[in-house]
Amino acid sequence: MDLNVLFKKAKAAGRELAQLPAERVNDILHAVADETLARTGQLLAENARDLARMSPENPLYDRLKLTPGRLETIAADLRHVAGLPSPLGRILKHVVLPNGLDLKRVSVPFGVIGVIYEARPNVSFDVFSLCLKAGSACVLKGGSDADRSNRAVVDMIREVLARFGVTPDAVTLLPSERGAAAALLQARGYVDVLIPRGGSALIRYVRENARVPVIETGAGVCHAYFDRAGDVGKGAAIVTNAKTRRVSVCNALDSLLIHADRLADLPRLCAPLRDSHVRLYADEPARAALKGHYPDSELEAATEANFGTEYMDYKMSVKTVASFDEALDHIARYGSGHSECIITEDREAAERFLQAVDAACVYVNAPTSFTDGAQFGLGAEIGISTQKLHARGPMALEEMTTYKWLIHGNGQTRPR
Amino acid sequence: MDLNVLFKKAKAAGRELAQLPAERVNDILHAVADETLARTGQLLAENARDLARMSPENPLYDRLKLTPGRLETIAADLRHVAGLPSPLGRILKHVVLPNGLDLKRVSVPFGVIGVIYEARPNVSFDVFSLCLKAGSACVLKGGSDADRSNRAVVDMIREVLARFGVTPDAVTLLPSERGAAAALLQARGYVDVLIPRGGSALIRYVRENARVPVIETGAGVCHAYFDRAGDVGKGAAIVTNAKTRRVSVCNALDSLLIHADRLADLPRLCAPLRDSHVRLYADEPARAALKGHYPDSELEAATEANFGTEYMDYKMSVKTVASFDEALDHIARYGSGHSECIITEDREAAERFLQAVDAACVYVNAPTSFTDGAQFGLGAEIGISTQKLHARGPMALEEMTTYKWLIHGNGQTRPR
Numbered sequence: 144m145d146l147n148v149l150f151k152k153a154k155a156a157g158r159e160l161a162q163l164p165a166e167r168v169n170d171i172l173h174a175v176a177d178e179t180l181a182r183t184g185q186l187l188a189e190n191a192r193d194l195a196r197m198s199p200e201n202p203l204y205d206r207l208k209l210t211p212g213r214l215e216t217i218a219a220d221l222r223h224v225a226g227l228p229s230p231l232g233r234i235l236k237h238v239v240l241p242n243g244l245d246l247k248r249v250s251v252p253f254g255v256i257g258v259i260y261e262a263r264p265n266v267s268f269d270v271f272s273l274c275l276k277a278g279s280a281c282v283l284k285g286g287s288d289a290d291r292s293n294r295a296v297v298d299m300i301r302e303v304l305a306r307f308g309v310t311p312d313a314v315t316l317l318p319s320e321r322g323a324a325a326a327l328l329q330a331r332g333y334v335d336v337l338i339p340r341g342g343s344a345l346i347r348y349v350r351e352n353a354r355v356p357v358i359e360t361g362a363g364v365c366h367a368y369f370d371r372a373g374d375v376g377k378g379a380a381i382v383t384n385a386k387t388r389r390v391s392v393c394n395a396l397d398s399l400l401i402h403a404d405r406l407a408d409l410p411r412l413c414a415p416l417r418d419s420h421v422r423l424y425a426d427e428p429a430r431a432a433l434k435g436h437y438p439d440s441e442l443e444a445a446t447e448a449n450f451g452t453e454y455m456d457y458k459m460s461v462k463t464v465a466s467f468d469e470a471l472d473h474i475a476r477y478g479s480g481h482s483e484c485i486i487t488e489d490r491e492a493a494e495r496f497l498q499a500v501d502a503a504c505v506y507v508n509a510p511t512s513f514t515d516g517a518q519f520g521l522g523a524e525i526g527i528s529t530q531k532l533h534a535r536g537p538m539a540l541e542e543m544t545t546y547k548w549l550i551h552g553n554g555q556t557r558p559r
Numbered sequence: 560m561d562l563n564v565l566f567k568k569a570k571a572a573g574r575e576l577a578q579l580p581a582e583r584v585n586d587i588l589h590a591v592a593d594e595t596l597a598r599t600g601q602l603l604a605e606n607a608r609d610l611a612r613m614s615p616e617n618p619l620y621d622r623l624k625l626t627p628g629r630l631e632t633i634a635a636d637l638r639h640v641a642g643l644p645s646p647l648g649r650i651l652k653h654v655v656l657p658n659g660l661d662l663k664r665v666s667v668p669f670g671v672i673g674v675i676y677e678a679r680p681n682v683s684f685d686v687f688s689l690c691l692k693a694g695s696a697c698v699l700k701g702g703s704d705a706d707r708s709n710r711a712v713v714d715m716i717r718e719v720l721a722r723f724g725v726t727p728d729a730v731t732l733l734p735s736e737r738g739a740a741a742a743l744l745q746a747r748g749y750v751d752v753l754i755p756r757g758g759s760a761l762i763r764y765v766r767e768n769a770r771v772p773v774i775e776t777g778a779g780v781c782h783a784y785f786d787r788a789g790d791v792g793k794g795a796a797i798v799t800n801a802k803t804r805r806v807s808v809c810n811a812l813d814s815l816l817i818h819a820d821r822l823a824d825l826p827r828l829c830a831p832l833r834d835s836h837v838r839l840y841a842d843e844p845a846r847a848a849l850k851g852h853y854p855d856s857e858l859e860a861a862t863e864a865n866f867g868t869e870y871m872d873y874k875m876s877v878k879t880v881a882s883f884d885e886a887l888d889h890i891a892r893y894g895s896g897h898s899e900c901i902i903t904e905d906r907e908a909a910e911r912f913l914q915a916v917d918a919a920c921v922y923v924n925a926p927t928s929f930t931d932g933a934q935f936g937l938g939a940e941i942g943i944s945t946q947k948l949h950a951r952g953p954m955a956l957e958e959m960t961t962y963k964w965l966i967h968g969n970g971q972t973r974p975r
Contacts, residue, residue, distance in 0.1 A: 158891070162914065238936045244925055246935060253947055254917065331766075335947050350747075351770070356948040377970035384972035475574070497965045498578065501670060509660055509968025518973065519662055519964070520654045531669055531751050531961035532772040533949040545947035548935070549913045552925025554793035556800035557934065 146326040149282070149315050150255075150333035156280040156312035157254035157335075163278070163309065165229040172225035172272055174303050176218040179268075182299060183214050189295035190264065197262075197288055207262045207289055217268050220523075224272040227522040230540035231278050245551040250544045252278030257327050257337040258525075259349060262286035266340060267296045271314045273525050277543035280313050282334060284327050287319035328353045335545075338538075340526050343453070358534060360526030363393035363481035364453050365511045368400040368470040368496070370487035375408045377508055378486040383415040385484065385510035391455050393527055394482050394514040398450060398460045400470045401429060406463065410436030416459070417441070424449035425461040433461075451477035467492060471499050478502060480529045482511035503529060503536035562742040565698070565731050566671075566749035572696040572728035573670035573751075579694070579725065581645040588641035588688055590719050592634040595684070598715060599630050605711035606680065613678075613704055623678045623705055633684050636939075640688040643938040646956035647694050661967040666960040668694030673743050673753040674941075675765060678702035682756060683712045687730045689941050693959035696729050698750060700743050703735035744769045751961075754954075756942050759869070774950060776942035779809035779897035780869050781927045784816040784886040784912070786903035791824045793924055794902040799831040801900065801926035807871050809943060810898050810930040814866060814876045816886045817845060822879065826852035832875070833857070840865035841877040849877075867893035883908060887915050894918060896945050898927035919945060919952035 179186070190209040197204050236248040256279045258270045267283060274281035285293040293316055301311035317323040327334065328349060337357050339349040346361055367385060369378050385396035401409055409432040413423065417438060424445040425433055433442055449460040450473075464470045474483055484506035485496040493507040504514045514537065516524025521539035528534045534542035595602070606625040613620050652664040672695045674686045683699060690697035701709040709732055717727035733739040743750065744765065753773045755765040762777055783801060785794050801812035817825055825848040829839065833853060840861040841849060849858055865876040866889075880886045890899055900922035901912040909923040920930045930952065932940025937955035944950045950958035 158915070158917070161917075240934075240936070244929065354767070356946060358948075374970070380970055380972050388973055388975055493967075499574070501574070501577075502963065504964040504966060506966045507968060509966055509971050510973065512973045513660065513966065513968075513971075518656075520656070530772060532774070535961055536964050545951055547918065548920040548930075548952050550920060550922045550925055550929065551909075552923060554790070554796055555925050555929075556796050557804055557926065557928045559804055 146317065146323060149317065150330045152312040153255045153280045153282050153315050154333050156310045157252065159310050160275070160278050160280055160313055161252050165231070167307065168229070168275055169225040171275065171303060171307050171309065172221050174307070175300055176221040178299055178303050179214055179218045179221070183211055186214060186292070186295050187211070190292040192291045193289055203262045203288065207264065207292070209264060209292065213265065217265055221268065221272050224276050224523055227276065227540060229276065230544050235546055242555045243553060244555050247549045248546050249549055250541070250546050253335040253543065253545050255280045255282060255334050256543065257282045257284070257330070257334040257355065258340060259284045259324055259327065259337070259345065260286065260340040261342070261345065262288035264289050264292035264296055267293050267316070270525065271300055273523060273540060273543060275313060277540050279543070280315070282315045282317060282327060284317045284324050285319070290319040325352065328355065331355055338526055358526070358528050358538065359530045360528055360538070361393055362453055362479045362529055363395070363527070364397050364451055364477060364479040365394060365482045366398045366400055366474050366478060367396055367484040367486060367511070368474070369402060369405060369412060370467065370485055370489060370492055371402040371404050372489035372492060373405060373486040374488055375411050378412050379415055381484065381486055381508065381510045382412060385512050386416060386421055386459055387419045387457070388512045390457055393453070394511045395455070396459060396511055397452060397454050398462060398477070400462050400464050400473060403428065403463050403465050406432040409433055409461070413437055419457055422458045423461050424458070426463055428463040429461040453479070467495070474500055481527065482506065482514040484509065484511050503527070562733065562739060565733065566746045568728040569671045569696045569698050569731050570749050572726045573668065575726050576691070576694050576696055576729055577668050581647070583723065584645070584691055585641040587691065587719060587723050587725065588637050590723070591716055592637040594715055594719050595630055595634045595637070599627055602630060602708070602711050603627070606708040608707045609705055619678045619704065623680065623708070625680060625708065629681065633681055637684065637688050640692050640939055643692065643956060645692065646960050651962055658971045659969060660971050663965045664962050665965055666957070666962050669751040669959065669961050671696045671698060671750050672959065673698045673700070673746070673750040673771065674756060675700045675740055675743065675753070675761065676702065676756040677758070677761065678704035680705050680708035680712055683709050683732070686941065687716055689939060689956060689959060691729060693956050695959070696731070698731045698733060698743060700733045700740050701735070706735040741768065744771065747771055754942055774942070774944050774954065775946045776944055776954070777809055778869055778895045778945055779811070779943070780813050780867055780893060780895040781810060781898045782814045782816055782890050782894060783812055783900040783902060783927070784890070785818060785821060785828060786883065786901055786905060786908055787818040787820050788905035788908060789818070789821060789902040790904055791827050794828050795831055797900065797902055797924065797926045798828055801928050802832060802837055802875055803835045803873070804928045806873055809869070810927045811871070812875060812927055813868060813870050814878060814893070816878050816880050816889060819844065819879050819881050822848040825849055829853055835873055838874045839877055840874070842879050844879040845877040869895070883911070890916055897943065898922065898930040900925065900927050919943070
């Protein structure tokens, strides 16, 4: 199949969607929610055919699986997006020049947003709803493991769009073969921005091959630094929440840095982690401090490879630092620019940490597990950007728009 | 030379600059202005050695040339940047959650900004001053034609920085060989954003080879559409100003679209262009309408190649469209997303044009020549972005920053 035909249709759809009134967008989202519930049986049947090809032992199995309860959550999420304010048409700046020229910087849709993701059919709903709300067409490249599920979801959405007299090309699911991803990465002039959602191998592939603008998401190597002036009670609660709330998400804690003067408090800081059987990779001073207070079977000597690793598991490294500045240097070297945290009662240290750490989200006395669009009050989230261009941290509807300058004149000209 | 050593130093300098108080930044800019005037003789001598290697017939010769007057303008520009408000530390959002968690989205420096440009030594001053003001280190790759001039400028700036106790690595001029540009394009992890400033060949080279995030600038294929309801007086003034104010800049007009019903007015619309000897490439109906009213020697039959071309010269294509929608389609096909204009007294047509045209700056009854950071009241400009990610249209100090989220907590944790 010539994928350029699909990209061209998506671009034309983007131009059409830019004119779609906000109320119509919301009506469509509600209609897709209704249809999702009405077709529960059919969607689950297609999903079952994908599941039949995957071992239930595969860690992706649970993410691939749809259930009646999950479809109800998806429908509720669609209605939630419908209820959010439109991110379009916001006047970001307004300047009137002395000659009367009137300039407005206004938020507008991107046009076409491409998303590459892995075997999670719920992402197809997410991406479609957020892109439609942001006035853009979307081009989806899902994992081949979820192809029947995704196909059923997208066919259903396209039927609803057609019923509303809106072009079905507002959402396009690319064929599941690998060549389609490569074509999407090269689709300059058609795809305005590409967002990869998935593991580090996917992100690396996109980074090295994309010729369209990319917003990188995902990789989170997150640190908590327990400062010389840290409070142990807060520290234990923060470390535990950041590490164990959900280990498979990018905001989960990967490394605890502890000031050498506070090594005696390390056992209390780590005590709650025992209940979750968190495996600790500790450097020598930290291991000595933990010895006898933490199960030997869960306590290992750290190697260089334990730092800068995103674990996505009940595992964490522990590093002793001689000073505040050593903590900053360690984070600058090993962090991924996602979320970093300091635990301290020293206000000056807190402010220095906030200023010096170069990451999307920098916390004082709160866990990195808060890094999330809904938690931040942004409404919904398409991903967490770890780059600095355009969007940083949780990306929601506003970050899924661009802007243009609208200028009203009356025959003014610019002097030479 | 191992360029990675330079990139590492630039990154370290970026971390240092992020902490530099705004007043110190401004003091440095004034000191560089003073030093520029004090060293006029030396700077002109180095510039003369560059000029000696270039033919005065070369169109780049004038851009390469420094004069006492130009150095005075440069010094005044440095002082102007010093006087602008700092783009850093702006609170872009502030959210307090019900649990007391306090989240602020604050503008911060990128870190390291790379700029590739051609033989214009004044750009070295421009880029340095805007990057320093925006809290970032800059890595410059100038044209080899201007290498002695650039080297003299950058050495001088580095001396001034050192005098202030600030790392001279706040500005780095890469060696002039071609391999340095390639290294800069690949400097992931060191260069946070790369801005190419120059012609379409440079932009294409950067687009196809960059592994660091890029903001594309420059190419402007700009149209003016004279609508069925256009005013001839305004139209003639707008077309003339947009075409002839300065032909060598990206906001200059390249193509006039005229509604077929208004062909009889085409001679009056184009009349002022005769004085500047603007060469017109007109389609058949337009040529017939102009015949006898415009010098034959400056009137040619348009070919397909005349549309979508950025002329940078006293040349312009003229295209007849049968309808408003045909004008939109033509612009969507041939425009570069820079600046587009409609001339009309029909308010509805004006609003439809503003909404439908996908470009950084869309004008009603005003010329594209206004597309400029200083004209827009943005203070200064590092380039005009023709992409949609991060910055669109004139890029000034605010667009040269990113942001981060600063979160103050008191031991709050996120529920499961």
